[in-house]
Amino acid sequence: MAGIADTLTQGLGRDRQRLELGALSGPAVLFTVAMIAFPLLYTIWLSFQSFSSTGKQSFAGLANYTKLVADNEFWHGLWVTIALYLLSLVLQLVFGVWLALVLFHARRLPGIVRSLFISPFMMPPVVAGMMWLVILDPSLGAANYILSALGLPPSDWLASPSWVIPTVALIDTWQWTPYVALIVLGGLQSLPPSVYEAAQIDGASGFKTFQRITLPLLLPTIVTATILRSVDLLRFFDIIYITTQGGPGNASNTLNIYGFRVGFEFFNIGYASALMLTLTAIVFGAVLAFNRLRGAVAW
């Protein structure tokens, strides 16, 4: 009898525990559904709708997706997005790791200098965009003034179809390198000192230590920084919108800028939703791929 009673008590206890767990996690689940699932499902639904210029709506099936495959502007936007992503990511990782090493080794650097190093990413991107727009103005900006003072020819910077992607990548690198550096700095501070002591005893040079010990041990941290920057870079919007609005011509028209203009300037919400879902799928794909990579390089 006692055994049955114990089992019953245990069963009731488990049910109560489940109820409590449900009650506690319920608000979080509801919040997630309201803030993530609903907008996503609504966007999926919108992507199967057609909207006329006057806002009239009708079911379009897969028409928005077939239009997307045949749309040269979509493929161009995808190319611009990927080019800008790769260039910015490589620059930010290289300079981010370098800056982290500088901050890690220069322990006696005054706090104000450290703060200055990391200040760009605290600036709102709109402010950064406006600031660089003024600096890079081919007629009035400081950048060409410095070039001419050095005896170099001026550049059109953001106004040149060939230079606009490298220029935007440089602006983003200026802003987000400190963010990457902070993540890498955290990784550096957690590395085991015993490995470095062993390397020192073995007479490894500074470069060999970096190449054979620091870099491999930092890889999981670098992959984490890569994931975080990938999500932002593939959705690149604010600085481009402020500085070029996708121009000159369509030279910096990323998928995000293109989708925004289709949706909010031309009011074709259905096609814009299809574009944005495709971009979301690309971002998810990149995150999943890097997550797998992070698993592979973990130590």
Add this chain to the structure above:
Amino acid sequence: MRLKTHVVPPVARVALSMIAASVAVSAAGAAEFDWTKFQGKTVTFLANNNPVSQALLAHKADFEKLTGITLKVDGYQEQQMRQRLVTVMNAHSDEVDVFMTLPSREGQQFAAAGWYADLASMAKGEAAPDYDTASLSQALLKAGTFDGKLTSMPMNIEGPILYYRTDIFKKCGLEQPATIRDVEAAAKKLKACDGGITPFVSRGLKPALPYTFSNMLHNIGGSYIANGKSNLCSPKGKEALETYSRLLRDYGPPGVVNYSFYQISALYRSGRAAMAFESSNELRTVMEGGERLKDTALIAFPAGEAGQVPTAIGWGMAVSAYSKQPDAAWYFVQWATSPAVQKMMAVQGIAPPRSSVASDPEYRKWIDEEPVRQQWQAALDVLAAKGSSEVGYPIVANPESREFIGQAVQDLILNQKPVDQACADADKGLDALIAQK
């Protein structure tokens, strides 16, 4: 004031005359007007945070004191304001009662979507005795009338005008340009005469340039649509594309493809441009600091083969079709576009869309204080008398049509395509837009 419009069909013009007449009669009949009729209500105003709304909202407290209505202002930059409006209107929400609108840009589209309330019927029932509809620019009223429905009341009048440096012109032996050819000849001479100055600057940014390009096209005698098809590849269309892009490519500043009003005003104000073809609204910005006050002259853009057909547009105030209190909303609209308020805005540099304000002694006194203000008003008079409100294609997809015009001009500025290909590519995309219902 008369303004050509390519947007309003003749039948709508007749309807407009009837509306204006009925409003005037009604206004005269409203002997005792109760401004406090909607006391205690709250009206929400979706505003574009530009100099026009800033000048108006400086007097917000006066409206609230006069009517007892609370005015809730929802202010955004232009593009963000449209995004908010599209979201609200697509949801058929009553969150917005009154909004600012550019009939030349989105008028057809919003009217076809049914987002505008008909102001004529409101004005007929509830107009203050001094709300003198007849003195409002009939041209701008026409530009805001779609299918016989008056969709907005004009807040200001504006358009691109030519700012030029009299001292540099004098130094280089140049006279005021009278034709587009004179402008180009002057730019050529300025380039040779003073290598340190940009001879000519105007809009090169893709979505922004149709505002100035349309003036060039119309002056040359071109049109956007002929026989239901896009007409950029017509001889006049190609001439306009080539002339506009050549002026910017050969005589404009480096990086002009990213230039809109902000960069143009900054360049001209800093004394580094001899001619600037930019909005009349930029007068205040250009004259900031006072350096350009004594060496600048202003004129409407010089004539082409078709004479002067300047671009003349204005912001309007519309009542949302989904507002649950359209009558209270109309009270705000009629106060904001009344002669008294427009006079207060005028002396803050907002060009009045009313003939009675333009000739008001107090306003004339303000104008006469500076020669540059006199020239500004003279140029605006030309805009009001001869202007066209057609900026981009007169179709529902007007905003999208501006992209194709901008792309064609940029292709030429950047030497990426010959004119035949640039115009043909644009016409192809534009024909598809014209065919859209």
